[in-house]
Amino acid sequence: MITTQAIDIKTSEAVIETINISGSQAILKAMVAEGVETIFGYPGGAIMPIYDALYDFLPTLKHILVRHEQGAIHAAQGYARSSGRTGIVFATSGPGATNLVTGLADAMIDSTPLVCITGQVFAHLLGSDAFQETDIINITTPVTKWNYQITDPTEIPSVLAKAFYIAKTGRPGPVLIDITKNAQLQKFDFEGYIACNHIRSYRPKPIIRKEYIEQAAALINSAKKPFVIFGQGIILGSAEQELKTFIEKGGFPAAWTILGMSAIPTNHPQAVGMLGMHGNYAPNVMTNDCDVLIAIGMRFDDRVTGRLDKYARQAKIIHLDIDPSEIDKNVKVEIPVWGDCKETIPLLTKLIEEKQHTEWLNEFRKLEAKEVEIVINDELNPTSDILSMGEVIKTINNITNGNAIIVTDVGQHQMIACRYAHFNQSRSNITSGGLGTMGFALPAAIGAKFGSPDRTVIAIIGDGGIQMTIQELGTIMQSKIDVKIVILNNQFLGMVRQWQELFHEKRYSFVDITSPDYVQVAK
Numbered sequence: 001m002i003t004t005q006a007i008d009i010k011t012s013e014a015v016i017e018t019i020n021i022s023g024s025q026a027i028l029k030a031m032v033a034e035g036v037e038t039i040f041g042y043p044g045g046a047i048m049p050i051y052d053a054l055y056d057f058l059p060t061l062k063h064i065l066v067r068h069e070q071g072a073i074h075a076a077q078g079y080a081r082s083s084g085r086t087g088i089v090f091a092t093s094g095p096g097a098t099n100l101v102t103g104l105a106d107a108m109i110d111s112t113p114l115v116c117i118t119g120q121v122f123a124h125l126l127g128s129d130a131f132q133e134t135d136i137i138n139i140t141t142p143v144t145k146w147n148y149q150i151t152d153p154t155e156i157p158s159v160l161a162k163a164f165y166i167a168k169t170g171r172p173g174p175v176l177i178d179i180t181k182n183a184q185l186q187k188f189d190f191e192g193y194i195a196c197n198h199i200r201s202y203r204p205k206p207i208i209r210k211e212y213i214e215q216a217a218a219l220i221n222s223a224k225k226p227f228v229i230f231g232q233g234i235i236l237g238s239a240e241q242e243l244k245t246f247i248e249k250g251g252f253p254a255a256w257t258i259l260g261m262s263a264i265p266t267n268h269p270q271a272v273g274m275l276g277m278h279g280n281y282a283p284n285v286m287t288n289d290c291d292v293l294i295a296i297g298m299r300f301d302d303r304v305t306g307r308l309d310k311y312a313r314q315a316k317i318i319h320l321d322i323d324p325s326e327i328d329k330n331v332k333v334e335i336p337v338w339g340d341c342k343e344t345i346p347l348l349t350k351l352i353e354e355k356q357h358t359e360w361l362n363e364f365r366k367l368e369a370k371e372v373e374i375v376i377n378d379e380l381n382p383t384s385d386i387l388s389m390g391e392v393i394k395t396i397n398n399i400t401n402g403n404a405i406i407v408t409d410v411g412q413h414q415m416i417a418c419r420y421a422h423f424n425q426s427r428s429n430i431t432s433g434g435l436g437t438m439g440f441a442l443p444a445a446i447g448a449k450f451g452s453p454d455r456t457v458i459a460i461i462g463d464g465g466i467q468m469t470i471q472e473l474g475t476i477m478q479s480k481i482d483v484k485i486v487i488l489n490n491q492f493l494g495m496v497r498q499w500q501e502l503f504h505e506k507r508y509s510f511v512d513i514t515s516p517d518y519v520q521v522a523k
């Protein structure tokens with residue numbers, strides 16, 4: 001609990017010291033109380049009182065001035081994903097706020113905890129089409145975990161406490177708080193900041209049902225071909241060690257979704273690669289061969305499953321997830337294991353038998369060898385003298401030894417990077433998985449570096465994606481941040497071109513893209 005409580009020396013009773021401060025000061029006090037260190041933002045008329053108050057909170061609060069609000073929110077996402085903390089964004093009303101929408105949608109679908117503060121016109125002007133007024137609450141309702149408009153400063157401490165609590169608990173997500181200018185300016189009696197740890201009718205974690213754990217363990221113990229597939233839930237739940245212990249005790253082959261990648265080292269002896277459309281051959285084929293599929297912290301996205309009527313029809317599926325709405329959403333499961341996987345995995349580990357499924361794991365290895373022969377060798381060791389994307393990733397692996405944070409944009413380079421990058425450490429693969437947002441990587445890499453300043457951060461971006469948010473080079477210049485940028489320039493919108501090649505009879509429509517001299521621009 002964080003309060004400004006003091007002890008009355010005469011009565012020895014706790015008294016609450018009230019101070020008369022502005023709404024803006026209260027917002028920033030809340031940030032400090034929540035342990036915020038870094039804010040990504042861009043000022044404007046309707047948020048000027050907060051920026052004015054910020055002046056007095058430096059350097060406790062650090063503010064990174066981006067070049068576009070989309071850059072601010074992707075940077076906050078990168079920060080959250082690399083550090084495990086909540087990302088913070090400030091933006092003004094109207095166009096500033098609407099520039100956040102793509103990032104909100106991205107954070108929502110990729111379960112990234114954010115608290116975004118937008119300025120809003122004076123309360124008495126709401127609904128009058130005032131200058132830079134936009135109804136950001138209605139606009140962002142489908143792409144936020146929670147949003148709320150404050151028109152009265154006395155609401156600020158409790159609403160911000162809820163915002164932080166909702167963003168980071170249960171399945172994390174973005175929260176947007178819109179604050180009218182009068183609420184930022186008006187003074188009120190601030191009675192301290194009390195962090196929130198309970199909201200009636202909001203249950204971040206479902207109650208664990210022991211009978212389902214027991215049923216799941218019995219099914220796993222009877223399996224001949226058990227297969228673990230895991231997603232970002234492992235990373236979000238800090239359950240990396242729990243997962244490792246589970247798969248090692250049970251001897252299970254384990255594959256990751258694109259967002260689950262790096263939760264266990266990519267060279268773990270039981271790792272069998274990435275699932276999905278652009279993933280590895282063995283885990284995709286074996287999904288349709290296993291007898292028990294143990295899905296943990298993943299949501300059966302269509303890029304993973306393909307056609308649902310042909311997906312793992314033979315398997316009995318156990319699904320561990322913190323979000324009950326994910327159970328039976330896309331794939332019908334045999335046993336639902338609701339709960340935080342940091343708690344449910346160890347309960348399951350206790351009940352499973354120690355086994356090795358050597359023959360079963362070897363079947364994966366055989367398919368893997370086929371993929372190496374037919375695809376991977378060509379991608380990593382091409383015969384022509386044109387540098388391939390795979391070679392670049394291989395070279396990066398050799399330099400970083402799998403210790404860097406790799407932030408990718410969207411397209412062919414993303415898929416090649418995710419197929420071939422080596423990772424030793426969790427929270428190292430940062431990419432826009434669910435929304436597939438081009439322009440994500442450069443600002444997200446900036447945020448990732450602020451979130452993990454001691455780590456090497458490498459952004460890998462296509463020539464299309466870099467041109468979407470290239471202005472954030474200015475942020476790098478101003479904040480003097482060390483982000484390595486690798487542009488894989490194939491002179492095409494490669495991924496779209498690939499689809500035109502495969503599914504549109506090579507009718508290449510608007511996929512040639514020219515580039516500036518990036519080295520000159522970077523200079």
Ligand SMILES: Cc1ncc(C[n+]2csc(CCOP(=O)(O)OP(=O)(O)O)c2C)c(N)n1
Pocket residue numbers: 409410411412413414436437438439461462463464465466488490492493494495496
């Ligand atoms: C904002 C946005 N607009 C459009 C797309 C559709 N899209 C997906 S991949 C891609 C091509 C990306 O080209 P490039 O950045 O050069 O990367 P490459 O595929 O060549 O590696 C496009 C246009 C998208 N994902 N995001």
